[in-house]
Amino acid sequence: MSNVYDKAQELKRGLAESEEFTTLKSLHEQIEADEIAKKMLDNFRRLQLDLQQKQMQGVQITEEEAQQAQQQFEVIQQHDLISKLMEAEQRLSVIIGDINKIITEPLEAIYGNPEQQ
Numbered sequence: 001m002s003n004v005y006d007k008a009q010e011l012k013r014g015l016a017e018s019e020e021f022t023t024l025k026s027l028h029e030q031i032e033a034d035e036i037a038k039k040m041l042d043n044f045r046r047l048q049l050d051l052q053q054k055q056m057q058g059v060q061i062t063e064e065e066a067q068q069a070q071q072q073f074e075v076i077q078q079h080d081l082i083s084k085l086m087e088a089e090q091r092l093s094v095i096i097g098d099i100n101k102i103i104t105e106p107l108e109a110i111y112g113n114p115e116q117q
Contacts, residue, residue, distance in 0.1 A: 011099070020095055024088040030081055037081050044072050 015021055017097045047069055051061055076082045 014070070015099075018095070020088065020092045024085070024092055027081065027085040027088055034081060037079055040076050040079060041082055041085070044076050047072055083107060 031041060047071060051069060054061055054065075077086070
């Protein structure tokens, strides 16, 4: 069993050394050093989290809240550093999704793929 964990540790190291991760880390550090960018991103993430929590609790999001989120998203996308960070997050998210798909293939062989049913 430890062989599986060793491979997971190897995968972790590979991910941490990947260009996608190192780019994301660098952009994150740049935003942390930029007071305005950090504040903008923190405010947007806080709003995003609040809306997600409401949805999970079954609370309907108002049109005003949705518009506010959209406006904030448009504003932060205009900030070059934040825009690059979001693109890097998306690229890394795709990689992690692909890895998840690969490592769950043995389970799909037993249980099937729920997306295909």
